[in-house]
Amino acid sequence: MITTIGTYLPPWAGRTGRRAGPDEDAVTLAVAAGRLALGAATGQVVGRVVLISRELPLLEGGNSAALTAGLGLPRGVRVVEQLGGAAATLDALLESPVATLVIGADAGEPAGAAAAVVGAGGLDVRYVSRINRSLPVRSRDRAGGFHDYEDPRLLRDRGALASLAELGHPKLDVVAGVGGREAGDLSSGSPLDLPTVGASSVLFALAGAAFSPGAVLAAVDQASVTVVELDGGHVAVRRDERAARPAPPLTLTPGPPIPVSLSAYDRAFRAKLGWRASTDADTGELRFPPRPHGAVRDAAGEVVLVDLPRRGEVYTSSTVNVPVPGKATPYQLVIVELDGIGVRALASTTGTAAAVAIGAPGEMVLRRIEIRSGIPDYGYAFRPDQEITV
Numbered sequence: 001m002i003t004t005i006g007t008y009l010p011p012w013a014g015r016t017g018r019r020a021g022p023d024e025d026a027v028t029l030a031v032a033a034g035r036l037a038l039g040a041a042t043g044q045v046v047g048r049v050v051l052i053s054r055e056l057p058l059l060e061g062g063n064s065a066a067l068t069a070g071l072g073l074p075r076g077v078r079v080v081e082q083l084g085g086a087a088a089t090l091d092a093l094l095e096s097p098v099a100t101l102v103i104g105a106d107a108g109e110p111a112g113a114a115a116a117v118v119g120a121g122g123l124d125v126r127y128v129s130r131i132n133r134s135l136p137v138r139s140r141d142r143a144g145g146f147h148d149y150e151d152p153r154l155l156r157d158r159g160a161l162a163s164l165a166e167l168g169h170p171k172l173d174v175v176a177g178v179g180g181r182e183a184g185d186l187s188s189g190s191p192l193d194l195p196t197v198g199a200s201s202v203l204f205a206l207a208g209a210a211f212s213p214g215a216v217l218a219a220v221d222q223a224s225v226t227v228v229e230l231d232g233g234h235v236a237v238r239r240d241e242r243a244a245r246p247a248p249p250l251t252l253t254p255g256p257p258i259p260v261s262l263s264a265y266d267r268a269f270r271a272k273l274g275w276r277a278s279t280d281a282d283t284g285e286l287r288f289p290p291r292p293h294g295a296v297r298d299a300a301g302e303v304v305l306v307d308l309p310r311r312g313e314v315y316t317s318s319t320v321n322v323p324v325p326g327k328a329t330p331y332q333l334v335i336v337e338l339d340g341i342g343v344r345a346l347a348s349t350t351g352t353a354a355a356v357a358i359g360a361p362g363e364m365v366l367r368r369i370e371i372r373s374g375i376p377d378y379g380y381a382f383r384p385d386q387e388i389t390v
Contacts, residue, residue, distance in 0.1 A: 002093065003044060003119035004236045005207040006036025009112045009195055011351070013244035017110025017195055022250065022328055023350065023367040025376060026053040027063050029113035030105040031070035031366045033200070036238040037101060037115040038071065044117055046073060048100040050080045050092045052199040054140075055107040057368075057376045066378050069273035070366040071101075072307070085221035086177030086202045087130075090228060093118065093202075094127050104199030112196040114203030123206065124231035128216065129167045135159045135223035156182050159223040170216060170227055176202040177220035186218070195241075207237045248352040250328035257326025260372035272379055275364060276305035277343060286343050312338040312345075313361045314382070319354040327370070332356055336364065336382050347382045355387040 008029060009018045020029065030051055038046065049067065057063055064079035082088055089104040096102055096118045105113040135158055137149040149155075160178060164170065164186065174192050175183040183191035194204045202219040213232035218225055270276070271290045278290035286306060287295070296304045317334040330353040337344050349356045350367060362384035369379040 001119055001122040001124050001233060002116045002206065002235050003122035004037050004040040004117045004238070005114060005203060006033045006038070006040060006116075007112070007114045007200075007204060007207050007237070007239045007241060008032035008036065009241040009244075011242045011245055012247040014109045014111070018112055018244060019109045019247070020107045020111040021247065021350070023348075023369065023381060024107070024111075025057050025368050026051075026055045026105040026107040026113075027057055027066050027070070027376070027378070028366050028368055029107060029111065030067060030103045030115070032240060033105070033113035033115040034067075034071045034101055034103050036240055037103075037117050040236040040238045041117040041119070044099065044119055046077065046099055046101045046117065048078045048080070048096070049073070050082065050096060050100060050102045051105065052082045052084045052089045052092060052103070053105040053107065054083055054085065054198060055105070056081060056083065065269070066273055066366075066376075069270070070378070072274070085198050086219035087221035087224045087226045089199045090176075090202045090217075090219035090226045091130070093125060094226075094228065102203075104201070104203050106196045106198035106200050108198070110196050112200050112204070114200040114207060116203050116206065121233070123233040123235040125206075126229045126231050128170065128227040128229050130226045131163050131166055131224065133159075133163050133166075133223035137222055152179075152182070155222065156185065160186055160220045160225060163220075163223050163225040164218070167225065167227060170218070172218045172227070173215045174205050174217045175220060176205040176217065186220075206235070207239070250330075251323070252328045253323035253325050255325025257370070258372060260375050260377065262375075265375075265377065271305055273366070274305065275308050275310065275380055277308050278303050279306055286341055288343050288345055308343065308345075308364075309339045309341060310364045311361070312336040312364065312382075314356055314358050314384075315344055317349075317356060317358060330354070334382050336362075338364075345380075347380055350381045350383040351387050356382065356384045357388050360384045360386070360388075 100118040103115040175186045215230045277286040277288040278295040315335045315337045321330045332349040332353045364380040365383045367381040370377045
């Protein structure tokens, strides 16, 4: 059963839907949706996370550490990372035990993410049928090369329609994993307008429709299909879906970018991605970034890190136009005074440069700050509740 669902759409308009910003990828999208789902799951403890996407940033080395840190979960939580689309996400929901967070993230256009908590009560999803067929119209090779056969009629007729014929032509109320026109061809009623067509689409479908008992949902992934019946029940939904707007123009300065230092990356990881501060042993003051000298330590001698508030307001700001190799300009830097603790933090902003005013309230959100030597470097950026017109 599904107790809560969280949905996130990046605010940038693309050609076929929303598109991820230059500081977003599958991990940051997954964290945004996952935190919404966890925030709605009152009293629910999550012991397992399943992330489904076709755009996982690190195929070697894994993304679980950044994912759990951004979600605020313990490092011992089990994480399953899976390449897949809508059918894989629906399969994960069906197969997951209670206290699992299932996230579908789509960083390619159309972009978006949604997450669901599997619990002891809520929306009951019952397995009906499944078929796995191969029709690799879209594929990606080991080197990252992408191939698209670009034949939507073939994908519809020899893919989804042929698979549904093998399943006995079930009457479908909602279809996820295909575009609006194809969804209309496959469903018996008015197609639900879903913002994505990948791994997150089935979760958007579950969040977006007031299903009556007996409604049938199909998730399509090229020629593979999973069909479920919804037996009713309540699910709490939290959305972060701001209105779409054009992405600001940015200039990327050519030249070699700053290389990664994995030792520095490792030292800063827990505090930076966990958004935590140390405590001065003499004064009790919080220090951010954490300072090991003179900090409170536990019995094992490790520095005790304290979670920081994620809300605050802009204390001062500056817009940077100086070209730096490998970095897009312009961008805005702000000093954020965090709510209630007297700590200030330096961060970039998530939106248009110079569009965040002094005194603006907002939140700190996980973002991909840079890609250094091919490695995504995550940190926190300030996302204002509302931008000013520039």
